[in-house]
Each structure stands twice: as C-alpha cells, then as structure tokens.
Amino acid sequence: MKNINQKDYKDYVDGIVPKPTYFKNCIWAFIIGGLICTFGQFITELVMKYGLNKKEAATATPIILIFLGAFFTGLGLYDRLGKFAGAGSIVPITGFANSIVSPAMEFKREGYVLGVAARMFSIAGPVLVYGFGSSVIVGIIYYFIY
Amino acid sequence: MVYIKAFLVGGVICVIGQLLMDGTKMTPAHVLVTFVTSGVILTAIGIYEPIANFGGAGATVPLPGFGYALGKGVIEAVKKDGILGIFTGGIQATAGGVAAAVFFGYLMSVIFNPKTKK
Amino acid sequence: MAVKRLGSQTILLKNPPSIIATGSIVGPKEGEGPLRNYFDVILDDDLKNEKSWEKCESKMQIDAINTALNKSNLTEKDIDYLFAGDLLNQIISSGFAARKLAIPFFGLYGACSTMTESLSLGAMAVDGGFADKVICVTSSHFSTAERQFRYPLELGNQRALTTQWTVTGSGAAILSSEDKGPFITHVTTGKVVDPGINDVNNMGAAMAPAAADTIVQHFKDSGFKIDDYDLIITGDLATIGKEIALDLIKKEGFDITSIYTDCGIEIFDNKKQDTHSGGSGCGCSAVVFAGYIYKEMLKGNLNRVLLVSTGALHSPTSVQQGESVPGIAHAITISNKKD
Known part of the structure; x- marks a missing residue:
C-alpha cells in the first residue's frame, strides 16, 4: 500500500468523525451547572439565616458542596450525572470533589498510602498547583504596585 | 431573584467549559486548571468581583470562583500583612475547601468501592 | 530456504493446524449484546467475587482455557505451549493466569491485535512440528483498561462519540496437529x-x-x-x-x-x-x-x-x-x- 500522507489523512478523518452534539451538550451543561449553583445559593442563604456572616458563608458553602460531591461520587451517582451534564457537573466545586474521590477510591486496592493518598490529587493536584501558583504571582505583582 | 441570577451565571460558566471540552478536545483536568487560573487573573484585574456580586453562588461555586477566592484572598492579605500575605493570602482564603476536599475525599474512598460504568 | 512463504508477508501452512475447541467468557454488558447466544459463559458482574478487576481478568483467561480443555477432553498436560496476551502493563493477566497452569508459556503483546498474533504463532508452532497441541488466549476487561489507559471509573467525564468500549471477556482456542478442522x-x-x-x-x-x-x-x-x-x-x-x-x-x-x-x-x-x-x-x-x-x-x-x-x-x-x-x-x- 502507498504511504499515507499524515496531514491529508488527518483532514480526511476529521471529515468523517461524528461531531459532538454541541447544542444538546450545552443545554445539559447549562441546566445542571445552573441548578448546582442555585443549590449553592440556597445553602449560602440557609447558613446566613443561621447566623453566619457573608465571609463565613463563603467558606461554609464550598465545604458543604464538596461533601455532597464526594458523597455522591462514593454512591456511584456522580459519574452518571456527568455523562449527561458534562461541564455542568465538572466545573462546579462538586466536580472538583468528584475528581478527588474517584481516583482515590479506585486505587484503594493499591494501598492507603501509595494508592488512595497518592492518587487522590492526580486530577485535582494540577488545579491546586496552578491556583495557588497564580495567586502567589498576583500577590507579588499587587505587592509591588500597592 | 438571587436564585435566578445564580442559575444564569452558573449555567453560562458551565457552557463555556462545555464548549472548551467539545471544541478543543481539552481534558477535564485542562478545563479545571484553565478555569481556576483565569478566575485568579480576572479577579486581579477587577473583572470577576462584579460578576460575583451579581451572580452570587453562580459565580463562586464553579471553579473560577475558587480562583476568585484565591485572588481576593491574596490581595487582601497583601494589603494587611505586606510581603508575607503573598504566600498566606490565597491558601488561607481557600483553606476550608481544600481541607474539606482532602478529608471527605479520603473518608469517602475508605467507605465506598468504585463501581464499573454501565 | 523458507519454503512456506507466499509473497512478502504471508505464509501458507502446509500442515494446517485444526482448531479443535474454543472457550469464550464475557462480562454482563457483552452478555446483553447481539452475540450473547454464542458465548460459553456470561458473568453476572465484572468482579466475579475477586478482590480486584485485574484478578477477575486473569481468572477469565483461566476459565476460557478450562472451558476449551473440557470441551476437547484434554488436560493441561496435553498442551505443549500457551500463547497468551492482554492489555495490562507487563501483561499481568496472562502471566498470572499461566502461574496457575502448568503449561510452557509465551507472553505476547500486540495490543488489541494479540488474538491473531497468538493464533499466528501457535499455528506456526504446530505446522512446523514443534508442538502437537497449543492454546492461544487473550483477554481484556473494561474496568482494568479504563483505569490504566483513561480515567477513573467514577469520574464524571463525558466520553467522546469516537470512543470505543473495551470488551470484558476472554477467548481461548486449542490448535492441534490433527483433526478435522476448521x-x-x-x-x-x-x-x-x-x-x-x-x-x-x-x-x-x-x-x-x-x-x-x-x-x-x-x-x-x-x-x-x-x-x-x-x-x-x-x-x-x-x-x-x-x-x-x-x-x-x-x-x-x-x-x-x-x-x-x-x-x-x-x-x-x-x-x-x-x-x-x-x-x-x-x-x-x-x-x-x-x-x-x-x-x-x-x-x-x-x-x-x-x-x-x-x-x-x-x-x-x-x-x-x-x-x-x-x-x-x-x-x-x-x-x-x-x-
């Protein structure tokens, strides 16, 4: 067989692969993502009703959502939601919890130190590295401007 | 009204994530990293604050909101503590969430076992 | 002089080995598929009372081999070689299956092409007169492949439309120097x-x-x-x-x-x-x-x-x-x- 031109082949393949159902995926992401955020708002209002100030509520809300995200991952329901919701369940903080629990749980059979604990941050670790890293850089810049 | 605002803002942020995943083949990890970093940057240049004031949880619950907490925390800490605030501000502001993620993550993985996809 | 070669990449087996028996075992999802009536064993769950999916995959290989042996009224002792492979790192499913079987073992890796790789080599061994009976087997498992090659199973990600679903299953075939085919x-x-x-x-x-x-x-x-x-x-x-x-x-x-x-x-x-x-x-x-x-x-x-x-x-x-x-x-x- 003749040699394949890799670029032509790539273009050819791009022409026949099914395109993602952008519209449907976005609607799902919008609805589920929106609902998770609305629920977050509900929790914020609720804890403020019980006497937390705005700053405390801003800490309490993610803690509660992370618990729920972790819990539903444990029950095996979060990945089923993710199948439809896509970014709608990945982008909220509950998805961050899902990205921590899912590898941790799965590598339990490899032990509690090198399995659970080491794998826990295989996906969430980069988020912390870039999050903390960029906050320090912002801090440095702000310090010199300020 | 706050609920509708939260729904709309949260939904829109998630749709941006969806378009990134479908359109550019970014993995979830890449989307999360991009969102947190852009949250920090948008906060530093003063764009995210008004979004958060408008959208409430709709802006703080998605991952850019995590970046917002980091950015806001570090700026406040630099104002208050000077040079040390550069290193303490961001982590202090998000300590609750990170500790919760570690603790609940560990707890859930001890209690539950993974199931295969259907 | 390689007398059995045809053209540049093909060989003609002059004493073609006969496939005297096969064994097939699949997971629950494959057992609901269109070919369900053709499989010998269908598992109820993909862990099969084992402690890990890797152990289950290895057990499936053993079961596929034993099914084929039972059908042909042979025992491990009658088999000269085992040609086996799978997808996991260092082909542990095959190595650990061979650990339980007293058969000389060739471990193969050709990714998902391993089944015909093992049948090719098995057939050559029989045709060349190096063996009378050999077993060729491969296995894969959705959950072991997914965690090695892709994401954790409980991660709420979306699968692209072009993705494929790794089959949970193992198939074995016994080749013999004599019998009536195929x-x-x-x-x-x-x-x-x-x-x-x-x-x-x-x-x-x-x-x-x-x-x-x-x-x-x-x-x-x-x-x-x-x-x-x-x-x-x-x-x-x-x-x-x-x-x-x-x-x-x-x-x-x-x-x-x-x-x-x-x-x-x-x-x-x-x-x-x-x-x-x-x-x-x-x-x-x-x-x-x-x-x-x-x-x-x-x-x-x-x-x-x-x-x-x-x-x-x-x-x-x-x-x-x-x-x-x-x-x-x-x-x-x-x-x-x-x-």
Whole structure:
C-alpha cells in the first residue's frame, strides 16, 4: 500500500468523525451547572439565616458542596450525572470533589498510602498547583504596585 | 431573584467549559486548571468581583470562583500583612475547601468501592 | 530456504493446524449484546467475587482455557505451549493466569491485535512440528483498561462519540496437529503503520490503515479472490475505523464491502448499549472468534474467514509525550477445508 500522507489523512478523518452534539451538550451543561449553583445559593442563604456572616458563608458553602460531591461520587451517582451534564457537573466545586474521590477510591486496592493518598490529587493536584501558583504571582505583582 | 441570577451565571460558566471540552478536545483536568487560573487573573484585574456580586453562588461555586477566592484572598492579605500575605493570602482564603476536599475525599474512598460504568 | 512463504508477508501452512475447541467468557454488558447466544459463559458482574478487576481478568483467561480443555477432553498436560496476551502493563493477566497452569508459556503483546498474533504463532508452532497441541488466549476487561489507559471509573467525564468500549471477556482456542478442522491455512503478519493520529479517543482511525494494509497485502500474497471468502472481519476498528478501512481498501482496487464487518461492531448494539463507536480490546476479537465465528464455521454457515485483529501500539506515557498512535493488524485465514 502507498504511504499515507499524515496531514491529508488527518483532514480526511476529521471529515468523517461524528461531531459532538454541541447544542444538546450545552443545554445539559447549562441546566445542571445552573441548578448546582442555585443549590449553592440556597445553602449560602440557609447558613446566613443561621447566623453566619457573608465571609463565613463563603467558606461554609464550598465545604458543604464538596461533601455532597464526594458523597455522591462514593454512591456511584456522580459519574452518571456527568455523562449527561458534562461541564455542568465538572466545573462546579462538586466536580472538583468528584475528581478527588474517584481516583482515590479506585486505587484503594493499591494501598492507603501509595494508592488512595497518592492518587487522590492526580486530577485535582494540577488545579491546586496552578491556583495557588497564580495567586502567589498576583500577590507579588499587587505587592509591588500597592 | 438571587436564585435566578445564580442559575444564569452558573449555567453560562458551565457552557463555556462545555464548549472548551467539545471544541478543543481539552481534558477535564485542562478545563479545571484553565478555569481556576483565569478566575485568579480576572479577579486581579477587577473583572470577576462584579460578576460575583451579581451572580452570587453562580459565580463562586464553579471553579473560577475558587480562583476568585484565591485572588481576593491574596490581595487582601497583601494589603494587611505586606510581603508575607503573598504566600498566606490565597491558601488561607481557600483553606476550608481544600481541607474539606482532602478529608471527605479520603473518608469517602475508605467507605465506598468504585463501581464499573454501565 | 523458507519454503512456506507466499509473497512478502504471508505464509501458507502446509500442515494446517485444526482448531479443535474454543472457550469464550464475557462480562454482563457483552452478555446483553447481539452475540450473547454464542458465548460459553456470561458473568453476572465484572468482579466475579475477586478482590480486584485485574484478578477477575486473569481468572477469565483461566476459565476460557478450562472451558476449551473440557470441551476437547484434554488436560493441561496435553498442551505443549500457551500463547497468551492482554492489555495490562507487563501483561499481568496472562502471566498470572499461566502461574496457575502448568503449561510452557509465551507472553505476547500486540495490543488489541494479540488474538491473531497468538493464533499466528501457535499455528506456526504446530505446522512446523514443534508442538502437537497449543492454546492461544487473550483477554481484556473494561474496568482494568479504563483505569490504566483513561480515567477513573467514577469520574464524571463525558466520553467522546469516537470512543470505543473495551470488551470484558476472554477467548481461548486449542490448535492441534490433527483433526478435522476448521483449519488455519494462511497467516499474514502485519507491519506497523502510523497514520499520525494523536487522538486516543479515535483508535479506529489510528488502526484502519494498518488493517487495510494487511488485508490488501493478504490478497496480493495469497492469490485469493474476494469471492473465496465468506467473511472478512477486523478486530476492533468500530464504526469510524470500518468506514476508513473500506475506503482505503477500495482505493487499492479491492471492494470487500459485501463480506466485511468488524468484531467491535458486531458485539454491541451501539445505539441501545451506549457504546458510542463500538467494542475494542484484545477480548473483542477473541470472544467474537471463539464464540460467533468458530461456532458458525462448525455449522457450515461460514466456510472461509479472514480474521484480522487490529491493535494500537501506544501507552499513556507515549500519548502524554505527544507521540502519535501506531497501528498494527495481523490476519489469519480460517477455513473448513485444508485446501
């Protein structure tokens, strides 16, 4: 067989692969993502009703959502939601919890130190590295401007 | 009204994530990293604050909101503590969430076992 | 002097080994698929009372081998060699299965092409007079493959439309120097073809050129015409790969549309079972061969089949380093006649 031109082949393949159902995926992401955020708002209002100030509520809300995200991952329901919701369940903080629990749980059979604990941050670790890293850089810049 | 605002803002942020995943083949990890970093940057240049004031949880619950907490925390800490605030501000502001993620993550993985996809 | 060679990549087996028995075992999802009635064992759950999915996969290999042994009234002692492979790092499923069996063992890795790789080598060993009876076996498992190659199972990610579903299953075949068939008559060993695909979610496109290359070469070397075959079946190209392979083969002047299909398409009902593009894995062509193809050949509904298992020779490390995914395909001719 003749040699394949890799670029032509790539273009050819791009022409026949099914395109993602952008519209449907976005609607799902919008609805589920929106609902998770609305629920977050509900929790914020609720804890403020019980006497937390705005700053405390801003800490309490993610803690509660992370618990729920972790819990539903444990029950095996979060990945089923993710199948439809896509970014709608990945982008909220509950998805961050899902990205921590899912590898941790799965590598339990490899032990509690090198399995659970080491794998826990295989996906969430980069988020912390870039999050903390960029906050320090912002801090440095702000310090010199300020 | 706050609920509708939260729904709309949260939904829109998630749709941006969806378009990134479908359109550019970014993995979830890449989307999360991009969102947190852009949250920090948008906060530093003063764009995210008004979004958060408008959208409430709709802006703080998605991952850019995590970046917002980091950015806001570090700026406040630099104002208050000077040079040390550069290193303490961001982590202090998000300590609750990170500790919760570690603790609940560990707890859930001890209690539950993974199931295969259907 | 290599007297049994035909053309550049094919050999003609002068004492073609007979496939005297097969064993097939599949997971619950495959057991709901269109081929369910052809499999010997269908598991209720994909852990099978083992402590890990890896252990379960290894156990499936042992069970597939034992099923085949029981059907042919043979024991481990009658077997000269075991040719086995799987997808996991250091092919642990096969090594650990062989640990339980007292059979001299060749461990093979050809990614998802391993089933025809093992049948090729097994057939050569028998034809060359080095063995009287050999077992060829491969396995794959959705959950072990998913956690090694992709994401944790409970991660709430979306699977791209081009992705394939790794088959949970193991297929084994016993080859013997004597019996009444079906026989392995020709072996066409493939070359690695890399069309430069980087998208690990589109394995079909990465492997299709290799499959097309091997199939075209088989016809050129062997002198067979397309009408000589009742069925040409690739291992796990799935819907996208099948379309590409047909196209590429047509460009070389062979139109196999009417007799061509793919194991990955046959094993699942993509629409109902939500398997997107189709099945994949070493186990895919193994169970479709050991279940469907072999049994249909015994009934006489199929008389000559070209089985072409296809593999993608990448690893998670190579993909992260930006390497493209090279493809490989090995073909064997299985015939009810010795020719």
